[in-house]
């Protein structure tokens with residue numbers, strides 16, 4: 001997922017505005033030209049300064065907490081939509097203006113969080129209850145992390161670092177987003193690749209099809225091309241995305257973050273940020289990753305040995321997804337392509353909506369409005385049919401030029417029961433119009449899980465709404481839902497929402513689950529490597545990004561392929577997941593534990609409602625470990641995770 005709001009440790013909307021907006025469904029603001037974005041941005045930042053001056057003079061009592069959250073809500077009103085548009089708007093000029101606005105807001109926030117007067121008042125607030133106490137403490141942490149307690153010179157340096165990291169992070173993402181390179185293939189070179197993937201592509205003067213690097217195309221070639229040379233060329237193009245410029249940028253970001261940690265007296269950026277997470281410190285993460293590695297190392301080698309039996313030539317990295325799919329086909333009769341007829345995109349959306357209705361009692365009603373592209377739609381989320389309005393979900397399903405090319409959810413704005421503010425989220429994916437395969441249906445459920453976290457949240461403060469939880473917990477509610485797609489009872493919901501969708505044949509999902517278990521050693525070893533790399537990059541002995549990666553990848557069974565530059569496209573760690581990529585594995589431990597509560601019935605409304613009330617609705621206003629204890633009736637543990645990992 002994407003954590004765009006984390007750029008703003010505190011969120012933005014005036015209390016006056018919010019109070020009147022409680023009943024009316026949210027509509028996306030009209031920000032479709034650079035001029036409109038500039039104007040909205042300037043007005044928003046100017047108003048934020050006014051709010052800041054009022055806060056400086058405000059009494060140091062509990063009303064200060066609400067006033068602080070008002071600033072967060074105010075900034076979010078423009079910052080939320082603009083953060084999304086910077087990654088999805090079809091017009092590059094609009095995306096640029098949106099990025100400029102993000103930088104302006106960021107500059108305001110980093111200065112605001114160094115305001116000593118507001119910080120001092122905040123420290124004097126006596127909280128009325130546990131929610132207020134947690135909110136106050138988190139805000140104090142945010143001020144402290146921004147450098148409020150540093151000397152004036154160091155404070156300016158902290159602002160400068162925040163500004164530069166923000167700008168460099170945008171450069172990094174933009175180079176990936178706007179990488180329009182194509183790889184040219186003659187038809188015969190595309191043997192094995194479904195025709196629908198390439199038949200419509202532009203041809204070059206030699207009659208070769210020019211294929212882009214959007215997810216549906218890239219993955220299809222990679223998984224299906226029977227010729228190794230075709231797979232290799234596509235794979236190499238993918239691993240050149242971002243280019244040498246991004247390697248330089250990543251190096252600068254890493255150095256700046258190290259400087260930032262040093263300003264605060266920490267030996268590494270990992271030490272600086274991990275103290276705010278569930279994991280608390282680097283040694284806990286290191287030993288966790290080591291235990292994962294230990295659990296999968298043998299299995300990784302066994303997977304590789306099995307893949308090697310499928311071809312005479314020595315195994316290469318670009319052979320792995322192709323051979324994995326081939327063995328899944330041969331051994332289990334599972335071909336990801338075969339699922340597309342069962343899961344048309346529109347029906348898939350209706351399916352996840354129905355799942356939310358069964359589990360949580362909410363419905364989704366089309367809410368037509370002008371949006372950033374004709375493919376995008378809005379849905380009002382309601383409590384039961386025609387019930388109270390809860391929030392709005394925007395859905396952007398298909399690939400196009402200049403659009404963010406992975407899958408993510410943007411939390412556009414967060415709920416606040418204090419001001420009657422309703423939440424809104426945007427789900428962005430890149431699906432094949434012919435239908436989804438099972439992996440993509442899993443992705444849809446994962447992202448939908450993030451959207452639900454935001455939409456079903458009911459927190460007092462927007463700054464703690466929905467996915468504003470600790471970074472190493474945030475993936476858990478989404479990951480929990482991923483394996484719902486292997487449950488025939490869940491997938492049978494398709495027949496409730498789509499009259500023309502053929503039912504998935506008996507036994508197919510069980511075979512698909514067994515097929516997915518094959519290759520698990522490779523998959524987890526790779527995730528562990530990514531997490532270990534991220535941690536090392538932001539650790540005490542960082543090297544240059546490419547040198548460090550080369551060394552670490554060279555230590556894996558398949559080694560490093562000269563000329564590839566994976567870190568240049570690793571947007572997570574240039575952005576908000578710095579020293580946080582381990583969170584995907586850490587959250588998965590929690591997700592596996594959460595699944596135990598739904599083991600008997602994944603459509604149980606009783607368990608669903610209890611989960612909604614104890615976990616989703618609480619967002620980040622209660623400590624994650626405590627939420628899990630309340631829901632599970634015991635402290636969370638890693639038993640289910642390591643059992644699943646060891647499953648033959």
Ligand SMILES: [Zn+2]
Pocket residue numbers: 001002446450475478
């Ligand atoms: Zn996610």
